[in-house]
Amino acid sequence: MADVTYREALRLALDEELARDPNVFLMGEEIGRFEGSYKVTAGLWKKWGPKRVRETPISEEGFVGAGVGAAMLGLRPVVEIMTVNFILVAMDMVVNHAAKVSQMFGGKVKVPMVIRTPGGAGAQLTAQHSQSLEVFFAHTPGLKVVSPASPADAYGLLKSAIRDDDPVLFMENLVLYNLTGPLDTTAGDGAIPIGVAKVVREGGDITIVSHSYTVRRCLTVADRLAQSGIEAEVIDLRSLRPLDVDTVIESVRKTSRCLVAEEGWATFGISAEIAARVHRACFDDLDAPVERVGSAEVPMPYAKSLELAAMPLEEKIEAAARGLLAECGVL
């Protein structure tokens, strides 16, 4: 079992799906000759040619819409949006069109399409280039949303997303691309079902729920808590829509404490949704209300000092966890 980067895992899944199904094709800005802004598609244009790896002008609304149309005729487009910030230009095609087709037309047409796009902050890219917008899509019926945090999950979930008959938003994070992890390509084809959360660390004292890169931060926090004798259970949601609430509930019933962390803005966010569901399902099990951590609710400032202050870094997540535990009389 070799260690690969998240980027390589995505590339491998794309390559294998291109080989498996001639109806799969990639589309996006700079994904060909330039090999992708973040080099996810490196080598694929050379290998598969311009029909399977289609370069587009800066016309997000146009080519996301074209993806919907091609999918309605049975192709399986995998559209890359350079970063999630630019998908806002195509929001009409995603929310008003892709998400509506199946039901609006009485289940007679499908949109088997994937939109891959990275979000996230931390490189001083400022207000218009640092957002985490998963919740916009997780809010929308008709879409599926996945947000893997490890190379193996990226590989397996991308395969499932491509084979899925509905529009899937595949949300990445810029910081994840260089992260390495094991990938076993010998056991089956590695597809991982959409809609199943994963306990990535077991523990009985507190449940920490997150998705995407924030999972990594939470694992670091769990290690730090362990030094104080606290065993945290860390849950990686992996899919946001459908949402696997049962895995979260089962854990909170065991630990009686729950912290949710995300890189998006917490108000009306993923963490708000989890908190609402946990409060309802686990009201009698909880030692204290669910605690949440998100990004400061400001457009991301440029100055490094302000950017760091705005982000939900390990220190903030750890402080929230310790605060919650203290409140429960544990620390």
Place this chain on the structure above:
Amino acid sequence: MVLIRRFEERTEEQYTRARIGGYCHLAIGEEAATVGAVDPLGDHDYLFASYRDHGTALAVGSDPGAVMAELFGKAAGVAGGYGGSMHLLDVERRFLGGWGIVGGQLPIAAGAALALDYTGSDGAVLCQFGDGATNTGAFHEALNLAAVWNLPIIFQITNNLYGMGTSVAMASGETELWKRAAAYEMHGERVDGNDVLAVHEATTRLLTMARRDRRPSLLETCTYRWRGHSVADAGKVYRSADEIAEWRTRDPIARFEHQAIEAGTLDVGDVSELRREVDATVTEAIKFAAAAATPTVANLYDNVYGDPGTAAQFARMDTAGPFGERRETRGWRT
């Protein structure tokens, strides 16, 4: 132009020294297209640009120290350290921003022209953007609005042949971008963007057309970026070394120098004196930026809303904010 060139060279150097972060798009090679179009602007005219905006800010007369301080993320920067390289502005000089979403500034600039028209101002708007931006929906919507509303605006395409690694030929059905004006019955024209005098002449004429005749226009200035798309791009995979070398022989600064010396308006001594001055100005700007104060965390919630009265209210509703509701005060555990 000399100032922009030097400023950008030193910016590149400061970036490699990690004093500047984020995206950083240099305008080296494109100086004439910027200066030739910005220089004719008058006291009532407004200016919009893309993220490749350092040259635009300097051309409009912004203080190089304050611009460099913004790149350094300092409170003394033109946007207080909040915006960085891509979001320079100078409200006093009516430069309303560098914008980071390709095509985004076009409808906004049309709106500024609408406001000028609405208030009976004799000003006009110059909106700069790249060749790649002409493929966005916003480009077409903005041009059409300007046409049907007879707005006083010049849309300037700085055609540097590439949007990142994608050539105009790969991305645009009509590669003579100025011709797209025809779809809106708008005046369009193309000039040599490395000839500062030609750009100046065209812009001056189109400004009159905008102000006096209420006719918008599309001006394509053809130039080349010598560096990569941003400092993170070596700029070599998608274009040949010969092509780059060829364009470097068409240096807009050398060309103007030659023109001016021929015409007798400058002599060689003036030119070297100017270079010395510019060197000193940029060195001073870097010193100023390096010594300036960093914004403090206490300023995190500043300016998010224009109404300062609401800042505390919004900070309070932020669970990540300094004033987020604390559980202790709710007496959960009695």
